[in-house]
Amino acid sequence: MERRARRKFDDEPENHERWLISYADFITLLFAFFVVMYAISSVNIGKYKVFSDALGDAFGGQGSAEPINTQVQNLPIPNPGLKRRTELIRKEKEQMTKLAQDLLSTLAPLVKEGKVRVTQNSRGVSVEINASVLFDPGDARLTAESREALQAVATLLKDDSHAVQVEGHSDNVPIRNAIFPSNWELSAMRAGSVVRLFIEAGVPPERMTAVGHASNFPVAPNETPEGRARNRRVAVTILSGIPDPSTEIPTEAAAPATQP
Template structure:
């Protein structure tokens, strides 16, 4: 019988699957390692890398991962003495007298506005607080100081310029929403108003590192926002000359003299 011809072997078109499977296996191993590293467990990381290295015939030296790396903190430069707590009755008395003197000087330059009920000056444990109605300083929905208000604030700056105390300026609004290209909300408006006062003080020679500008938006209202008069009172700027000894005094009204009670 004639010998049958050996059938020719056909090409195997599926051979690429072998390489593809090897590639997928390597990718899987890679992502397993990445997942293990993300867990930041040093012991498990070392064991896993050694196991994978043994499986692929490669010696792997695991890198030690420090779970709590050192953090470098650079303290800010201190340019002036920090506020301190009172240690003696003499210090308390001197600080009280100094803050009372600042309050009386402010009362004198602000007396016309105090008589109109647009400004209040109060001495408290924090220092001397000057509360100015926003209508005295700004046009509605604006943060640019009016000319009249600039004159008043310049007089205030002359009193505070040579004092060592820190100054905190806070801007407050009512709860009526505002939305403009310049002030998307009351947060921006209140911050801008406080910053306007601080900027004028800097121009008048008060050191910038003594001051901070804070926008409070509609928080901490002093009257009911449900009425027009209440909202008007809530729109204000509060300027606080901070005592170096906050415990020195309790809250009391400031008067120009013992017999003058105007502006209480």
């Protein structure tokens, strides 16, 4: 009987597929490893902290590791073109401000009397001169007194490089005579007279422009004598080479002129 039992045990066939059990365990562990790696690579801060705490408790209780900073910093991208333009605008504005201050100083007596206004705006620097300072009523010839003030302005503009636009304005009272059929001709001739004086004083003619607006751009109501006197004016604008969209800054406030 003993021989028969041993023969049965010895005759039991050998299992050649036992390696599949170890292989299946290895594949399972490998899958779990890749799942963990994927969870970490997804950079979920909440999951990372939970996983880190679990690892810390399992391997010595050192606590969770510092979270990884996954935020992309919005660093400014350098723009050489924009930086250069900003610097040019700054220098141009400084130059125009200095010119406005020089004009204000030169025309200080007339500014104090309220007959001249100097302003700096997005177009450049504007010198607004009441017509009573420059011309006799209904005339476009410069008076002897006005030439001295305009010569001083021309001296500042002569060595400057900016374009100059001279604009003539009138009130809304119609004019009709042998010389001026309307306020268009009167305002244009007055602007031309100022331009001619500037050219004679040395300002290059290619920088000059003369424009007549008649009564289309009033700065005061035409219903009163004071308002009409304010509207009869000549504006000399030194145009900025690099316009800067800034609000107008009055360099000097002046009361409306009352002389016709």
